[in-house]
Amino acid sequence: MKRPTLKAIAEQAGVSVATVSRALSGRGRVDEATRQRILRIAEAMGYAPDMAARSLVLRRTENIGFLIHALQSLSPHTFYGELLTAVERELRRHRYHLQFATVEDDSLPTLIKENRVDGLLLVGCDLPPSLIWTLKERRLPLVLVDNHMPGVDSVFTDNVGGAFQATAHLIRLGHRRIAFIAETLANLSFQERFEGYRRALEAHGLPFDPELVAEGERGVEGGFIAMGRLLERAQPTAVVAANDPTAASAMRAIRARGLRIPEEIGVVGFDDDPLALHTDPPLTTMRVFRARMAALAVARLLDLMRNPEQPAVHICIETQLIVRQSCGSSPIPS
């Protein structure tokens, strides 16, 4: 059977399409009796307004775009999947739909050019800033998620504070030679975590030693490589990893050197990836709140769509230390 239209309902009910439209939309007065009749018929026919016709006249699609960098999203080690479903759930509560797209460069996605979305969630810190500015100039409502920059609304994790806490935790346990590793530092989130690490050292009167910092490579082996490089030139008693996959991968490098965790080297990660439960020993890490991030980002975006001319707002979400067994639980002997 075909999708019913307003016209079909109108004929069935013996009224005009205008009346049917009013009855169903609730805008404009309709006699209560005919309204009920129309509603029953519409229900029976399984009517729902055609989205194309609606958005053509209403000038909105009730679609939100979820944009992510193609490389980032292809990486298996990302928590954006969970973020995505949380966003979709949140959008659905508000009668919006989610359009998912990846971007590879700074050219304007067809999603935008063809007017397929009313607003945008730009996810991750690797989307080209030039693209972000182009979008802003189009006056398209948008919110950065897990990323931030001046002049654009954003919702993100407190990376600096989180890494500070993680490092302070290790210091509290008695560690003095604490290393920092990342797949790469060419990434805003990782830079911020590095910054938090440095600030924690400073706040506790420990010297910063560049020899205790190592980068690896992008990919699942990043932490393994970084940790290998580090252990060739230094003997840290603990290491802060820029994220959990890096930490897990580093743990393999540590074990490969015959060192025990946490007795000889403590490890702390970041993200509370499900992975963290399965490492041996289970990984102490900083939990980030993806569902909160999703809800706040959606709320902000919808607000921005209602009322576009607002100063940019930046929403920073704190992290939480999850203590497992990779750092040891009591101060180490010096």
Added chain:
Amino acid sequence: MKRPTLKAIAEQAGVSVATVSRALSGRGRVDEATRQRILRIAEAMGYAPDMAARSLVLRRTENIGFLIHALQSLSPHTFYGELLTAVERELRRHRYHLQFATVEDDSLPTLIKENRVDGLLLVGCDLPPSLIWTLKERRLPLVLVDNHMPGVDSVFTDNVGGAFQATAHLIRLGHRRIAFIAETLANLSFQERFEGYRRALEAHGLPFDPELVAEGERGVEGGFIAMGRLLERAQPTAVVAANDPTAASAMRAIRARGLRIPEEIGVVGFDDDPLALHTDPPLTTMRVFRARMAALAVARLLDLMRNPEQPAVHICIETQLIVRQSCGSSPIPS
């Protein structure tokens, strides 16, 4: 600046909108000189057809829906994120867009009711069959992904064959008391993997012992629970896990009992989750080809949209054994 319309280009070029439409769409003859002029102007104005207007008249949205069960997708331990990005990339190659939605029950998603998609990818084996049939009756082109049933087109992994291979691998290594664990057997994929396990035993003349089969619970601890139950009543020398997270979680239970892997118990997983690299020892597992699955599903769906009246086709993708260190590499001593 506003989005340009055909009319704007027409005025600029001094022709009618019909001519512009023809020039841009390529359908219908247009003088080569004016065509070039129109193309240049359109290019300069950054024109792209308005999607709502187009789909209203063309009766298609150029949107494909990616549907997944809400619970399934919220679980962090799923590889559908990777599948999603692969699908999006494939769709984009064909000028289609991806609409992502989760379903919670068998009520018709608004995506469908409001005509927001031309076709559907139904992902995972936990979508309600009643919903699938309703969609079929609407004559909406659709393909099941990582799932299959008679009468509906599908693209899926060879779970039976994969589990057969995994089990045969263990048998080849000399194992005779081989267990099977899963978070749950109330899942088609896991049932099929169980079936593959049984067939391998049978094919090699080993008895099937129900005592060597254990279920756990849904969630990250599923494998831990299942393995715990199993070890209380039996002494397997190896275990086939229904997927990698289950295997990783089971490894923790095995270690908690003081047993060594692979010396005392061999473990093989399924999926080749990135997780498999980080377990200790790294996990031997069956690789599934998500990107292939995505490409084949998209190709099939687009074909189905062109030519709807075709008999259903079922595309089964074989898996590949990835040998790491969790099973040992040489036959065990009996």
Added chain:
DNA sequence: TTGTAGGCGTTATCAT
């Protein structure tokens, strides 16, 4: 080769 006109399904502005 080009333009005119009608229509896709919906909403909104007028009359009545």
Added chain:
DNA sequence: ATGATAACGCCTACAA
């Protein structure tokens, strides 16, 4: 309270 009617932007006969 209800019904014509005119958009919305695009495509496509049909006519010129």
